[in-house]
Amino acid sequence: MANADPVFPLFSDLEYHRCVFFLLPAASGKPPQADPWPPGFVEAVNGAWNWLGQPGKAPLRQELPGTLHASVRLLAGAGGWVQHQDLLYGVEARTLADTCYLQLSVAREGQVASDLPQKLQAASPALHATAALGEAGYWFVEFVVLPQEQPERAQQEAVAQAQALFQLAPEELVQLPLPGGLVLLHPEKLVAYALLAREEQGALGLELHRLLPALLLNLLKVRRVSDEYHQLKAKVLLEEQVLERLMERARGAQALSIEEIERQAVELARAQAEFLEAISDLEEWLHTLTVARDNLQRLMRLWSWDRLGEQAERLVAPVQLWVDQLTSDLRYFHITRQQADLHLASLDTAATARSARWGRKITLLVSLFAALQLVQVFPELSIGGRLLLAGVAATVLILGSMYLERR
Amino acid sequence: MNADQLASFLETHLAELPALMSAEEWQRLQELLQSTAASLGETMAQDRLEEAVQPLYEYLAANARVRELLRDFSQHAPVRLAPPPGANPGQYPVPQVVNRFRQLATAGGPSAEQRKA
Numbered sequence: 030m031a032n033a034d035p036v037f038p039l040f041s042d043l044e045y046h047r048c049v050f051f052l053l054p055a056a057s058g059k060p061p062q063a064d065p066w067p068p069g070f071v072e073a074v075n076g077a078w079n080w081l082g083q084p085g086k087a088p089l090r091q092e093l094p095g096t097l098h099a100s101v102r103l104l105a106g107a108g109g110w111v112q113h114q115d116l117l118y119g120v121e122a123r124t125l126a127d128t129c130y131l132q133l134s135v136a137r138e139g140q141v142a143s144d145l146p147q148k149l150q151a152a153s154p155a156l157h158a159t160a161a162l163g164e165a166g167y168w169f170v171e172f173v174v175l176p177q178e179q180p181e182r183a184q185q186e187a188v189a190q191a192q193a194l195f196q197l198a199p200e201e202l203v204q205l206p207l208p209g210g211l212v213l214l215h216p217e218k219l220v221a222y223a224l225l226a227r228e229e230q231g232a233l234g235l236e237l238h239r240l241l242p243a244l245l246l247n248l249l250k251v252r253r254v255s256d257e258y259h260q261l262k263a264k265v266l267l268e269e270q271v272l273e274r275l276m277e278r279a280r281g282a283q284a285l286s287i288e289e290i291e292r293q294a295v296e297l298a299r300a301q302a303e304f305l306e307a308i309s310d311l312e313e314w315l316h317t318l319t320v321a322r323d324n325l326q327r328l329m330r331l332w333s334w335d336r337l338g339e340q341a342e343r344l345v346a347p348v349q350l351w352v353d354q355l356t357s358d359l360r361y362f363h364i365t366r367q368q369a370d371l372h373l374a375s376l377d378t379a380a381t382a383r384s385a386r387w388g389r390k391i392t393l394l395v396s397l398f399a400a401l402q403l404v405q406v407f408p409e410l411s412i413g414g415r416l417l418l419a420g421v422a423a424t425v426l427i428l429g430s431m432y433l434e435r436r
Numbered sequence: 437m438n439a440d441q442l443a444s445f446l447e448t449h450l451a452e453l454p455a456l457m458s459a460e461e462w463q464r465l466q467e468l469l470q471s472t473a474a475s476l477g478e479t480m481a482q483d484r485l486e487e488a489v490q491p492l493y494e495y496l497a498a499n500a501r502v503r504e505l506l507r508d509f510s511q512h513a514p515v516r517l518a519p520p521p522g523a524n525p526g527q528y529p530v531p532q533v534v535n536r537f538r539q540l541a542t543a544g545g546p547s548a549e550q551r552k553a
Contacts, residue, residue: 056536239524
């Protein structure tokens, strides 16, 4: 018996592929710069190149490819396996949608012992890419289907052995069937385990090298948003509290002076602008999640995984839950914004009314002053006549004032 | 597994099989081997040959421990890894919508308050 570990006789040729994603400068909203690559990417690629046993710098492209909906290879050369003792190493770098990623691969041909997964992980180099968006991984393992054997039965056995080999709990996995194998996806760990029937290794393997990084990237984006959402929401809630306090104060503004009303209106408008800015961040995250969900569904349609019912639902439903959560939070925040709009309008009305009242008083004072001047125009009148004229003018002004007050 | 492979398997592992089977199973296998050998003719066509050994194969595969041995035996073909990621073409289409991630890009960098300052 050539089998080193009788626990996993079904498997052979274990491969571990690790993808480290970096946001492209255009996707991060940064202005164009001399270095086309994200911070830390070139260093990580060069480090991986040296880990492969190659001296100097990696043959990385000098400029970003202009294509939007294509994945472009960034390293020159064959990109094959390089042998180091009993292990095989590989390095690849590509663009993928709004990111570029470095892929580090370690594999061992032949039978699979129970400690091989740890051995392959330990062989993968440590990267200190703090500016990276994050990383995800996937495994390939080949399993044997005997010619007379029912493929379903062989797959069931392979799934059971994979759960034992990788120490996975069945309820944490999403099973996605392939023509000649299946993928076990662990959405929490961002790791996929592709179990491939020996005869299907070739073309199916290449297809999965295209599909799995894209699938994992979308799950990674969702993870980042959901991990950091509570911080962003706390910031928006803080702005909302400031706004609500100012709105509460604005309720008693009718009795205040014009100067005080104007001061409150300016404060409220400023707080509202900051609140709107915080909300716009949330809107952007909601859009990010919506795009990730749609991209996930697009990828699942490629292999008809969208028709899997419960399994497909387990992959998309958590993303949809986050989309619904952000939509709901935004709805409440927009209600606060509308209330602030109403309070601003109310302050404006109060200021206008107070201004009009002052305007009328000033008009009356000016008119009274004019009436007194009118008496002086007729110096020949007797004292009694001048008093009578002033009295008539004053009566007209008082009646006019009463009329204006009632308008 | 064809008739040749099954024959090779039996030649290689016949001595191990009694230890993997119960006495009744081993007795039944011997009977099956005799009846199969009796049914095989010198000029039997390949497809008939496969049909003749099929019950023998099924009997062996029904025993879990022998089944492992069968599977292990079938693995002696040359091993081959899946093509590495670099074997994919230099460019291939990706059905993904590209958007901007200012929020994610600034995570870990300066906060919104720091940017304002």
